[in-house]
Amino acid sequence: MAGAIIIACAMGVLMLVLVGYVMVGSTLTSDNSIASAQKDMTALKEERLRTNIEVTWADYHGTGTWIEFTVDNTGNERIPDLTQVNIVLITGSNAPVYYINGSGYGKTWKFNSLTPDTIHPNQWDPGEELYAEIYEVSPKPSTLMVVTANGVTNQTSTII
Numbered sequence: 001m002a003g004a005i006i007i008a009c010a011m012g013v014l015m016l017v018l019v020g021y022v023m024v025g026s027t028l029t030s031d032n033s034i035a036s037a038q039k040d041m042t043a044l045k046e047e048r049l050r051t052n053i054e055v056t057w058a059d060y061h062g063t064g065t066w067i068e069f070t071v072d073n074t075g076n077e078r079i080p081d082l083t084q085v086n087i088v089l090i091t092g093s094n095a096p097v098y099y100i101n102g103s104g105y106g107k108t109w110k111f112n113s114l115t116p117d118t119i120h121p122n123q124w125d126p127g128e129e130l131y132a133e134i135y136e137v138s139p140k141p142s143t144l145m146v147v148t149a150n151g152v153t154n155q156t157s158t159i160i
Helices: 002-050
Strands: 053-061 066-073 086-090 097-101 108-115 129-135 143-147 153-156
Touching: 053 143, 053 153, 066 143, 086 129
Parallel strands: 097 108
Antiparallel strands: 053 066, 066 129, 086 097, 086 143, 108 129, 143 153
C-alpha cells in the first residue's frame, strides 16, 4: 500500500511538471506573437509619419470629361506599389467616387509617368512627381483627393 502512495505522488508531480511546461510554452509563444505585432505596428506608424504627398495641379477637360493631375512625393518614404494608390473625386453634395489604379472592376485612374524616375523605376520615390489621368468624369468635381496604401491623403479643391 505504501508503494501505491509513492507511485501516485510521483505521477502527480509528473503531471504538474507537464502542465507547467505546456503553460510556460504557450505563454512564451503568445508573448512572441504580441511583441511581433507591436513591432510591426510601430514600423507601419513610422512609415506613415515619413510619407507625405501634395496634389500640385489638376485640370478638368469638360469636352472630353477627363482630368489630368500631378502629385509630388514630398515625404521621405518610397511608395513602391502604385496599384495601391486610390483617387477620390467629390462633386458637390453627391457621394464621393473612388478610382483605383489600373484595369479592373469599377472606375479606374491611369498612371502616365514619374519624373524623374531614376532611383527605383516605376516606384514613387521621394522628390518624384506623379502624372496621371482619370477618364469619364462628369460633372466637374470640386475636390480631388489622393490616398496612399498606408492611409496618407492630400487633396485639392483647386481644379482648373
